[in-house]
Amino acid sequence: MKNMKEKLNKFLSLIIVVAAVGFVLTAYYTFFGGSDVDLEGKNKLKIPEILDDLNADPGIAEFKLEAGISQTEFTKGRLTPTLGYNGSYLGPVIRLVKGQDVSIVVENNLNEWTTIHWHGLVVDGENDGGPMQGIASGETWNAKFKVEQPASTLWYHPHFAGTVANQVYYGLAGLIYIDDEFTDTMSIPKDYGIDDIPLVVQDRNFNIDGSFDYRVSMMGVDKGDKILVNGTLDPYFIVKREKVRFRLLNGSNSQNFSFRLSNRAEFLMIASDGGFLEKPLKKEAIFLSPGERAEIVVDFSEFNDKSVKLVSNDDLILELVIDGELEKSPDIPEELAEVADIAADEASNTRIFELQSMGISGTINGKYYDMNRIDERVDLNATEYWIVRNVGGMMATGHPFHVHGTQFQVVSRNGEKPTPEESGHKDTVYVDVGEEVVIKVMFKKEGLFMYHCHILEHEDRGMMGQFIVE
Ligand SMILES: [Cu+2]
Known part of the structure; x- marks a missing residue:
């Protein structure tokens, strides 16, 4: 009898211990853990490397990029033929500082011609990397x-x-960061x-064998049913309960994105294409057409959820x-930067x-691109x-209308003042169809520079013009 009672007591103690351990574990993961978020089949977001500056002098930066043919394992066990800079898909972040020489x-190890254009960088025509600066297979170009x-x-x-x-779809793209005298502090x-966190967002279609299924017809481009972020399929990223900055690039060929958080929380937009806005802007969604960028700050300390999409x-x-x-992460300043006004007047x-x-192609002022024709002449x-x-x-x-060799300001959209998100450079x-946007450009x-539609299939089929600044 006594023996039975002891056994029962032992059994009850064991149950209590198991329950207690279970309770502690549950409580731990409830408060601290994200491990009950199902990440089955998901991949950790790739963070591009920062390209090595080969010159120790802080005033001079020297970089080497190599465009090459490769393969990438987006899905386990399946290799996708891809192109990349210094790697299998996309390229490293080139980090520059204002004032640097x-x-x-750039070495072209593709088996076709290429060029490399620094999108958004204000440099002279010869170093802009437009169609005129072609690099033959096996050759190099020095910008x-x-x-x-x-x-x-x-x-x-x-x-x-x-x-x-085609070259962008298969993987040739990368980010450039510029820091200036204010960013350090x-x-x-x-x-x-x-x-x-950089986020290069691109839509893609895949064939069953893992290769890209890049579908273009006379009608247009098929929207990809998969999304790659920094070349990661089905990505997840672990953040702390703090403020996190995301640098968004719509790196798609033709798709627009309207980014928001799944919990519909507001975030701060702090920068657009050409740099910081004057003041952080509260937003619930951000629209980016191909080629456009935005920097946002999300405050994860405000969320109780274990995951936000x-x-x-x-x-x-x-x-x-x-x-x-x-x-504890510091407050975002109410004044971010001074946006230099581009002086223009009635004169x-x-x-x-x-x-x-015209479906997959298009014209600007009724003309297709002709590399032997200068469309506009502009005074320096x-x-x-x-x-x-x-x-x-x-x-x-x-x-998306893109102008090389400059950063411009939006003056009006359909006769109205632009929204604050378009107030930066x-x-x-x-x-959009039927719209009229006025910009002032310096x-x-x-x-020699280009202006063109940044739907890359439109640009390739002639929706581009040339202007010379002299
Ligand atoms: Cu277009």
């Missing part, structure tokens, strides 16, 4: 320039006439890969797993650009108003 040697613009998130990608869409998240409409972009204890020259779609240091109209066309779409502006660099 920069040299970048040299001085960084003269404020802190910003820019990017680089090929620009050889007719092959841009600014109270914003800036720990690269920890609370300052970055989505675009109903598409999952990135699962953000919130892990760890509450971290400034005005030009009109009419964008017209002139400031001009450019009126950009989307006049529709067959299977009309919106067009920009190099790409979305013009031309501080000499040479």
Whole structure:
């Protein structure tokens, strides 16, 4: 009898211990853990490397990039033929500082021509990497320039006439960060890969064998049913309960994104294409057409959820797993930077650009791109108003209008003052069907430059013009 009682007591003790352990574990994961978020089949977000500066002098930066043919395992066990810079897909972040003299040697190890364009960088025509600076297979090209613009998130990608869409789709693109005299001491998240996260977002289609299924027809481009973020399929990223900055690039060929958080929480937009806005802007969603960038700060200390999703409409972009204890992160300053006003007046020259779609191709002012024709001549240091109209066309779409060699300001959209998110400097502006956007542009660099639609299939099929600054 006594024996029975002892056994029962032991059994009850065991149950209590098991229950207690269970309770403690549950409580631990409830408060601290993200481990009950189902990450089955998901991949940890890749963070691009920062490209080594080969010159120890802080005033001089020397870089080497190599465009090559490779394969990438987006899905376990399946290899996708891809292109990449210094790697299998996409490229490293080129980190520049305002005032630096920069040299970048680009080696073309593809079996076709390419160029490399520094999108958003204000440099002269010869170093811009447009269609005129073609690099033959096996050759190198050396771009040299001085960084003269404020802190910003820019990017680089090929620009050889007719092959841009394909080369970007297969993986040729990367980010450029510029730091300036203010960024070191600014109270914003800036720990690269920890609370300052690059997000290169691209839509893609895959075949069953793992290869890309890049579908283009006369009608247009098929939207990819998969999303790659920094070349990661089904990505997740673990953040702390603190403020995290995301540098978003719409790196897609033709798809627009409207980014928001799954819990519909507000975040702060702090920068657009050309750098910081004057003041942080509270937003619930951010629209980016191909080529456009935005920097946002999300305060994860405000969320009780264990996971929040970055989505675009109903598409999952990135699962953000919130892990760890509450971290005290500093307030974002109410004044971020001074956005230099581009001085233009009634005397400034005005030009009109009419964008017209024809399914997969399109024209600007009724003309297809011709590398032997200069479309516009601009005086060095002139400031001009450019009126950009989307006049529709067959299977009309919106067009992201990009101007090389400058950062411009949006003056008006359909006669109205632009929204605050368009108040900073920009190099790409979305013009929807029927819209008219007026920009003021300053031309501080000499040479031959492009303006074009940043739907890469449109650009490749002629929706581009050339201007010379002299
Ligand atoms: Cu277009």
